[in-house]
Amino acid sequence: MKSINWRVRLKNKNFWVTFIPxxxxxxxxxxxxxxxxxxxxxxQGKLLDLVDAVFTVLVIVGVINDPTTVGLSDSKAAMEYSQPK
Incomplete structure (x- = not known):
């Protein structure tokens, strides 16, 4: 049973903004x-601290978490998407 629609998730810009950091x-x-x-x-150490802090905030925003559903699964509607909404 698939719980995350990875095809659509990988097309989402927000996913990449959090995944790369x-x-x-x-x-x-x-x-x-x-x-x-x-x-x-x-x-350079201070600059690295700033970059780490920004990356941490982006990760907290969520890499794969869909805030519209409970847990880490996508909703039934999201599983049927072919493009991010």
Whole structure:
């Protein structure tokens, strides 16, 4: 049973606005585990903090969450969409 209409979700601009920063944060965390650090200078470190904060807010907005339904599933109507509304 499909609970998310991924074909339509991938066509939605809001999905990509939140998905890309989430993936960049994931890459940053994984690289830091292996000892790679993005901080080169103090100014760049502060800029990185600002970018991280913006990415965090975008992720909080929701990558796959449909706020019009309960839980993470799409509604029956959304499952029948062929384009985002």
């Amino acid at each position: 989430a993936m960049m944060m994931l890459v940053q965390v994984i690289l830091s585990i292996f000892g790679y650090s993005f901080e080169v200078e103090k100014v």
